[in-house]
Amino acid sequence: MAGITILDVARAAGVSTSTVSNLLNGRTGRMLPETRERVESTIKELGYRPNRAARQLRTGKPQVIGLVVPSVGNPYWGALARYLEAAALTEGYHVLLCNSERDPARERQYVDELVSDGIRGIVLCSSLPSLEHVSGLLDDGLRLVAFDRTAQADDPVGLVNVSVDNAVGAELMGEHLVSLGHRRIAFLSGAIRSVNRTERFEGFLRALERAGIARPDVVTWPGSSGAEGAFGDVEAAELGRVAATELLAGPNPPTAIFAVNDMTAIGVCRAVRDAGMEVGRDVSVAGFDDIVLAELYSPRLTTVRQPMKEMAAAAFRALHGPDEGPASQGTSLLFRPELVVRDSTAAVVA
C-alpha cells in the first residue's frame, strides 16, 4: 500500500495541498518555478501516486474506460482489447473488461453498471443492430463508441462508430477473386442481419457487377437460434462447414467461396477438404478480418485485414479527446481495409 497522500507531499514540500493539487492538474500558471520544482521533486522522492478513488469521488470522472465485447475469448475481440488497453495506457487510463456473451440483456446491464459506477467512456461492441436504448445515457454526457459498426439512420446523437470500410474491403476481395479468373463465386454468411454483413455483401456485389458477372450464388445460413457456441467462433466455423458442404455438392458448384469472416472461412476450408478437394487448387477460399489464425491456418488464409491497432487508438481518442464540435448524428470513423493475399486463393484452373 502506497499510503502516501497529497497531504504528506504538501507537508514535506512546505506548501498546501492546494498547491500540490494545482500542480498535479496542470494549473501551473501562477506558480514560482522553484515552488514547482520543489513539489515535483518531493512527489518523486516520496513516490506519491494520486488515489484514483478519491479523485473520482471528487471529480466524478474515473480514469477508466469500459470495454464491452461479446467475448475476449474470441481472437478478434481479444486483439481489440489488447490494442485499446495499450492506447488507454498512454493517457493513464485503465480498461474495465466486460463480456456480454452476446446476450443483449447482459450487454445493457453492463453499460448501466459502468455508467452508474461513474465511467464516462465506453467502447461497445454490440450484437444489437439498434443502439437507441443508450441515447438517454449519451444525453447525460456518456461518451460511447460503437466498434465494428457504421452509422445508421436512427442512431442516437453523439454516438461515434468505428469500423473498417466493409464495403471497400469486400470489393477488394471481389476484385481479387475476379482477377484470378473466378466467375462462379459464392458469398457465404450467417444470417445477414448485422450492419457490417450487409455492407460486405454489397461491396462484394459491386465488384462482381463491375466485372460483368451476374448476381452470384449467395448462401446465408440462419444459424442456430438462442445461445451461440462457446465463443461464437466455433459455431461460425461450423456454419461455414455445413453451408459449404451443401454448396459444393450442388449442381454447378462455385470455384471460389468468399466467407463473411475468417472463422467461417476456416469451416469452409474443412468442407472443401472433406469433399476431397484442395483449398487453393480446386476451390479458392477467402475470409475477412485477418485474425491471428488466418496467418497460422493451413493453408494460410487470403483475407481482408482490419487495421486493429489504428482503429483501437481512434476509438480511445473518440472517448477521451476534446468534444469535437457540435455533437452530430451519424458519425462514422471508417478505416481502410487491406487485401492480404495468402495461399487459400489461386487462379482458377481452365
Add this chain to the structure above:
Amino acid sequence: MAGITILDVARAAGVSTSTVSNLLNGRTGRMLPETRERVESTIKELGYRPNRAARQLRTGKPQVIGLVVPSVGNPYWGALARYLEAAALTEGYHVLLCNSERDPARERQYVDELVSDGIRGIVLCSSLPSLEHVSGLLDDGLRLVAFDRTAQADDPVGLVNVSVDNAVGAELMGEHLVSLGHRRIAFLSGAIRSVNRTERFEGFLRALERAGIARPDVVTWPGSSGAEGAFGDVEAAELGRVAATELLAGPNPPTAIFAVNDMTAIGVCRAVRDAGMEVGRDVSVAGFDDIVLAELYSPRLTTVRQPMKEMAAAAFRALHGPDEGPASQGTSLLFRPELVVRDSTAAVVA
C-alpha cells in the same frame, strides 16, 4: 448518471444512512424485519446503486481485481480473461485488464500501479520464473494468484499458484502416443526455462520410461532474443515449423512429435505438410492447452485440455474468499488435465 445516494434512500425510507449502510453490508443482526424490508424496497424503487469510488475511498477495498496477462490477443489468455471476468461478476467484482506484452518491467509496473490504486487482488500471468519481487506487496496484504505456474522453492509466502497438472497432462499424452505404437517420439519446445515447460517435459519422460523407451529425441529451440512476435503466438508456431523441419530432415526421424503447446504444434503441422507428408498418417502431432484453434485446425489437433473455466473460478476464489488458514508457502492449486484425442495423432504404420 444514477445520482441517487445512500442519503436519498435513507430519507425516503425514514431511517438514517447508517441503517441503510448496515443493511448493504450484511449487518442485519439488530434490525427489525419490517425496517429491513422497507429499506430494501426503497432501494429497489429508487434504483439505488452504491457508488464504488466512495466505497473504495472509505474501505480501501475496491470491487475490482487486476488481471495481468502477456496479451489478451492470445486466445489462451483471452479465454482466461473471459472466464475470470465471469467468475468475478458473480460476486459483483470487475476486472481491470493489463497486457504486459511479456515485458518484465511493464509487468512489474502494472502490479505496482494496481496496488497503489488500492486493488487488493491480482491474477498475474508472469513470464518471470521468480516472483520474489512481489513478496513485499504480499506482506502488505495483497492477494496474488500466479496463473499457469506451480509453486517454487523460493516463492514468497502467501502466493497462490493455479495451474493444470502439467506433468500428468504430458504423461497422458506420452501414454497416448505410446499406445498408438510410437517409439520414436520427439518433444519439441522453445527454451525450457519456464516452470511448466520443465514439468511437461518430465511428465512426458515418465510415460516413456514406463514404456521402456529410451530417452527420446528432445528438441528445444532457443527462440529469438528480445521481443517476441505480435502475440508471442506467431513466433511459437514459427519455432515449431523450423524445428520440425530440421527434425524430419534428419536421420531416423520421429514418427510422432509432441509440441509443448498448441501454437507450436500448429507450426509442426505446417512443417510436416511442407515435407510432403500428412499429419496423422505419416507423422502424429500433439499439442498442449486445447486452445480454440485446436478444434478448428486442420487436422483437428490432439491435445491436452486445461479446464480453464474451473481454473479461472479457483483463481478468483483464492483472491476473494476468506483467508485460508495460516498463510503458507508453496501453495499450488493443481487441476486435472484431460487428454483430447482428435485427428492429428494415429497409430503408427508398420
Add this chain to the structure above:
DNA sequence: GGCTCCCGGTGTAACGATGCACTGACCATA
C-alpha cells in the same frame, strides 16, 4: 425507585483529492 442490560437503531468523523473563493504581500499609480 434505582440500577443495569439490551434492543434498535442514529450521529458523525473520517477516507484523499479538488477547485472556488479568498488573502496577505508587494508594487504602481493618483
Add this chain to the structure above:
DNA sequence: TATGGTCAGTGCATCGTTACACCGGGAGCC
C-alpha cells in the same frame, strides 16, 4: 496615504460511504 491591481498561493467545504461510538427507552431485577 489611499486605491487598485497583480502575484503566489492557501482554506475549506465537498464528493458518498462506512463504522465506531453513542443514545433513548423499555424490560428485568433487587
